[in-house]
Amino acid sequence: MDAIAPRPLQTIPPAFFGERVTWVHHWTDRLFSFRCTRDPSFRFVAGQFAMIGLMVDGKPLVRAYSVVSPPWEEELEFLSIKVQNGPLTSRLQHIQPGDTVLIGKKPTGTLLTENLLPGSTLWLLATGTGLAPFMSLIREPDVYERYERVVVCHTVREVKELAYRDYITGELPQHEFLGEILAGKLLYYPSVTREPFPTQGRITTLIESGQVFSDLGLPPLSTERDRVMLCGSEAMNADVKAMLEARGFVEGSNNAPGTYVVEKAFVTK
C-alpha cells in the first residue's frame, strides 16, 4: 500500500512572513476584514502599510494593505474590498481561519504623525477602505499626546459599509486603557452618500458647506491649528488635496513634514 504523501509545506519567499489567519469578518458583499498571527520581529508604525497576499501558483500575489490594528496588538488586522474578478481579492475573500497569508517584511507609508508639523487638531479623512490606517492611528496612545483632538471622518456609499462604526462608538470608548486616553479627544464623523443617514454627502461637500464644522462644533480648517491625513480613492484624494492647498496646506513627506499627508486607499482589484 502506498503511503499517502504529506501535503508539501508551502515555501514562503524570503521577503514575506507566512502567517496564519485567525479571524475573518464579512461586512458586506464588497468588504471584509481579517486577522492573522504576527511575527514578533514584524514592527510597524501606526498608519503604515505592507504588502499582503497569497501564494498563487507557487508565486506571491500581493497588494499594499494598510494595517488596521495598532502596533501594540499581538495580531495583525486588515480591511479589504472584494472584487469578483480581482486577481488577489477574488481569492483573498475566501480565506478561512487556519489558512496562510503572506505579510511583507517591510512596512512603509506616509500617513505618519512624524510627517506632520505640530498642531492641535488631527483630521483623518477617509473614504471606503481608506479608514484602515486611521483605525491603527486612533488606537496609538502617542497620537493623543501630540493632538488635543482627533477627528475621524469616514464617507461610504451605504450605511453597512461604515466598517468599525460599532467598534469606534461602542467598544473603543470602553477600552481598558485607551478609553480614558481618548475620552473627549476622539470624534467620529461618519457620512453616507447613497442612502438616507443623519449625515449625508461627500466629505468635500461637507467641508465646503461648513456642515462638518458646525456639526462638530469646531472652527473651519486653518493651517495654524489643523493637520490632515487623507486616505481614499484617487479622485477623493485629488479633490481634497485641491481644497486643502487652496486653504494654504502643504503636503508633508518622509523627508519634510507638512500640514497634511495623503495616501491612496490602495487595493482596487
Ligand code: A2P
Ligand atoms: P459618491 O457615492 O458620491 O460617489 P467608492 O466606494 O466609489 O470608493 O466611494 C466611497 C465614498 O467616497 C462614496 O461615498 C463616494 O461618494 C465618495 N467619493 C467618491 N469620489 C469622491 C471624491 N472625488 N471626493 C469625495 N468623495 C468621493
